[in-house]
Amino acid sequence: MEPRLKSGKTAPAQRPQPGFVQTLFAVVWKDLTAEMRSRELLSAMLVFALLVIFIFNFALELAPSVRSEVTAGVLWVTFTFAGTLGLNRSMAMEKDRGCLDGLLLAPVERSAIYFGKAVGNLTFILIMAAIILPLYALFYGINVFRPGLLLVILLGSVGYTAIGTLLATMAVQTRTRDVLLPILLFPITLPVLIASVKASSGFLEKAPDLSAILPWLNFLIAYDIIFIALAFMFFDYLVEE
């Protein structure tokens, strides 16, 4: 029985609508399942990351005394370039068969779709980092398994993915998406990359100076919050047309 309005007309019955968290996990589940079946995204990111590590290792031929100063930069260049590949592929999957329309047709909060995509992309970057870091330690002879450095990798990756997912959504709707994403992404993520490199360098030193690292960590946290909030506000408008 459909409810009656004061005017006497019958109001349409409410249909079930999934909540924010349910939607977010549905999108993450879909991305991870698709990747488990195809293994396209992670393998491309990993191969690219490995190539970057090899090239830098042989091109720079670093003396042990300067390694710790340069290592953080090489690490973040690797994450950034490989991450861009992942972001492009992740959104291209949504566009190729009109799947983005399928997502937008669902009776869900659109910001939950964004967060689902962002969490999926973050998961791929962190999986890549988990595989790359041991190899990195091996090649550069540096212990990278330090809690402080792992925290910086997490915070930097969150900021990079938050803005990257938003810009990939924009770029994927254009014909030049492969070129447009890095052009848009690198200037905007430059502050987060600088902060990540500075904080990482600090933690890679033999005796980390927390008073020098803390401002960069605070900057990373502020950047993450600001860009997550911006994405939350603008994603709906970005996908409308």
Next chain:
Amino acid sequence: MIYARKLVKRFGTKTVLRGIDFHVERGEFVALLGSNGAGKTTFLRILASLSRPSLGEVRLAGYSLPHQAAQVRARLGFVSHQPLLYGDLSAEDNLRFYARMYGLRKPEARIAEVLDLTGLRVHRREPVRTFSRGMQQRLSLGRAILHDPDILLFDEPYTGLDQDAALMLDDLLAKISAQGRTIVMTSHDLARTESLATRFDILARGVISASARRGELGGNLLDFYKKALAG
């Protein structure tokens, strides 16, 4: 069930829809016909809440767009010439994902029902990218009716289908229409729409230029279409 009044859509300086008035009763099957670039897809995308009108009022199932878009989407199924399916996921996984996105309470039973209806049960574990165009379109239809919508919008669903696949889609559409759903379908295929639709609207020059029920046509949709386009 569907109500649009003085609907205008502009893209920059180009006006595609110039004040459309469109009304569909519950259970009607309306074929929306028109030449290429007439604005059929644009109009359907506005009804599906995928695009906002520049001016005008739209209501579906008693809810207005864009303010009550989530309620509209919960009662709406959309099939376009693109399948809106993930190629790397199996047919079953695609339906499972959309069942979650629509908050279905007993998804497995409904997924089995839809796979039976579309004749894809034996292929349920195969990746969609291995499906033929016809199978993808049947699964796309299954995706659209998964949440049991009152309204179905079809945008050129026969595009790229061979004769066998088109006949299977005919059969599916007839079954779905017989369930009392309200359907709007755009198509270039007059013969196909003539056997399925109960009403025929012609979109030309940015407005609905003519409308007729099946009984009023005297069995000659082509004449009606040509006259409507000639203005």
